[in-house]
Amino acid sequence: MPLSTFRIFFQTGAWLIVAFLVLPLLVVVPVSLTDTSYIGLPKEHLSLQHYVNYFNSPEWLHATWTSIWIGLVVATCASALGTSFAIGCWFLSDKASAIARWVLITPILVPPVVQSLGFYRFWVKLGLIDTSAGVILAHTLLALPYVSISVFAALANLDRNIPRAARSLGASVWQTVLAVIVPAAKPGILTGFVFAFIVSFDEIVGVLFITVRRVTTLPKQIWEGIQDNIDPTIAAVATLLVILTLIVTAIGALRRT
Amino acid sequence: MTTPILSVRNAVKRYGQVHALDHVDLDVADGEFLTLLGPSGSGKTTLLSAIAGFIRPDEGSIHLRDREITAAPPEQRDFGMVFQGYALFPTMTVRDNVAFPLKVRRRPAAEIAARVTECLALVQMEQYADRMPQQLSGGQQQRVALARALSFKPQVLLLDEPLSALDKKLRADLQWELKALHDQLGVTFIYVTHDQDEALSMSDRIVILRDGKIQQQGAPGELYNRPRTAFVADFLGKSNFIDVSVSSEADGVFHCQAKGAQFEVDAKGASASQVSRVALRPERLRLAEPGQEFLPATVKQVSYLGERCQVIVTHDQLGELLVSCPTWKTGINPRAGLPVSIGWDRDACVPLTND
Incomplete structure (x- = not known):
């Protein structure tokens, strides 16, 4: 096919956009390999010292572990609640459930700072400041809309007569939900679980508002690293996260084909 | 039961x-x-x-x-x-x-x-x-x-x-x-x-x-x-409807008056006072040369369906009637504008009560 001006223009544009999206991510890779003790490009040779530092630092490892387990608990709670909510709304399908759906996605619409301020004021009263439970609760609220939206999407094309069919065949309401509706919603639940984990793993504004010393997640540790001593370990952590994400995405893509 | x-x-x-x-x-x-x-x-x-x-x-x-x-x-x-x-x-x-x-x-x-x-x-x-x-x-x-x-x-x-x-x-x-x-x-x-x-x-x-x-x-x-x-x-099949008044009843047969036509209808258990309309299935109507049946009419439209032929005929006073006849035994070759005559048997009419 001959390359028209039109095609050249749009192909160049597309590659520029890809570069714009990816380059800032890739900058962390050389920085992570620097032989200096401050953030910058390598001076004389490449070095893995900052990776060694990450794996030997109790603070970094602890923050990473905190983020992982909080993320898993949040994903589990948000998946259970969001799925129940979405299935309930699907069954009702009336005006009230449509309104409830809108109310549930407000955490996506409200600016994170405003939301976090709200968490802070409330959590003080509830005594949840600087506790894992407080972080889990806040993150579950933030992750709920993602789960319910993806479960709604999975149920959107399900025949409304299916629960009726199950009931007429002798299944109780609970058997119908567990044996028929939940399996149909499963792709949405899994997507929602992953999304909820990422929302929690990624979240920083809320954590900065509602934790002090006792709870430190990975984003908070990175944030404090930048503030205090511009430690290149941050770049090493960032590179590891990028690699991890690529691996997970690749596995996902391979499984689909 | x-x-x-x-x-x-x-x-x-x-x-x-x-x-x-x-x-x-x-x-x-x-x-x-x-x-x-x-x-x-x-x-x-x-x-x-x-x-x-x-x-x-x-x-x-x-x-x-x-x-x-x-x-x-x-x-x-x-x-x-x-x-x-x-x-x-x-x-x-x-x-x-x-x-x-x-x-x-x-x-x-x-x-x-x-x-x-x-x-x-x-x-x-x-x-x-x-x-x-x-x-x-x-x-x-x-x-x-x-x-x-x-x-x-x-x-x-x-x-x-x-x-x-x-x-x-x-x-x-x-x-x-x-x-x-x-x-x-x-x-x-x-x-x-x-x-x-x-x-x-x-x-x-x-x-x-x-x-x-x-x-x-x-x-x-x-x-x-x-x-x-x-x-x-x-609703169940097609029907022609003719408004009638029953002028007399004898031996389970109504003598009916419609606009421009008189004919007999089997009572089939209906009581004369309630009947103001009769239904006629299109397949019970007969289509023939002018003068051979009792009702003169003109072909308005013909629809050929393979096994059957549906013909809409018009009568001066009764209006349009639908006739459905097997293609193989249509005595005439119906086409729009052709003068014909139509008729039916006494038991073809079903007296209806008002809904």
Whole structure:
């Protein structure tokens, strides 16, 4: 096919956009390999010292572990609640459930700072400041809309007569939900679980508002690293996260084909 | 009728001001193929939903033999149900779909396996047992749905427009199969449709509903040949209507006066004072050369349908009449503008009472 001006223009544009999206991510890779003790490009040779530092630092490892387990608990709670909510709304399908759906996605619409301020004021009263439970609760609220939206999407094309069919065949309401509706919603639940984990793993504004010393997640540790001593370990952590994400995405893509 | 397997007494269901069911009484005999027929909004689906237990009537009661089930949840009624959109469980194989009602009843695994094979054989779907529903055509999916609804040997099978999503030829094939299945199993079928051909070809008895009320019920032939109201005459097959006044009655025969015509009509049990209209089936009208029959008319339009020929003729005072005659025995070659004459036998006319 001959390359028209039109095609050249749009192909160049597309590659520029890809570069714009990816380059800032890739900058962390050389920085992570620097032989200096401050953030910058390598001076004389490449070095893995900052990776060694990450794996030997109790603070970094602890923050990473905190983020992982909080993320898993949040994903589990948000998946259970969001799925129940979405299935309930699907069954009702009336005006009230449509309104409830809108109310549930407000955490996506409200600016994170405003939301976090709200968490802070409330959590003080509830005594949840600087506790894992407080972080889990806040993150579950933030992750709920993602789960319910993806479960709604999975149920959107399900025949409304299916629960009726199950009931007429002798299944109780609970058997119908567990044996028929939940399996149909499963792709949405899994997507929602992953999304909820990422929302929690990624979240920083809320954590900065509602934790002090006792709870430190990975984003908070990175944030404090930048503030205090511009430690290149941050770049090493960032590179590891990028690699991890690529691996997970690749596995996902391979499984689909 | 012997003791009915299912009886609906005085059922009322209101949606706002509208009566979806308006004091309906219905008895279903054991082993019967009963069809609820009516246009959309007639209440036929509401009645079936009430029988299935998906909605609860505002008034009245439903009995299964001598047990009241008006308020029983659907899973405690033991009715199989087949839906227009098949409603197969998308995450289960054909085999698991058919096994579902047996699994929730906690039958032993060996019995389930045997029964599933048996039911799939019943609908000629054995070789598809390990497919997913999405991999099957519409007709195959409906067969699986049928096997699933029959696998637990329900007392009554409810069918909600099961063939309306299928194409015409498949629909005709499945009508034969459904009827054969009914005769073979002896299960009571309650069938909802808006399609008069389905109703006529399969049912033992048809119940015609309109605006939440039962208009008329009876065997297909009885309803077709002896509709009581213009609605039934027009809904079940086509009819010509002629306004008449009965001038005299003798020996079960009315002498009728219509505009520009006089003819005799078999009373067929109707009382002269109530009759102001008669219905005439298009296939009962005869088309002939002018002067050979008693009513002169002119051909307005001809529609050739292969086996039949439909002709619209106009009469000066009666207006348009539809004539349907077998192509092979049309005595004349009808074309627009041709003067003809039409006639009919005394027993072709059905006297109607006002609805």
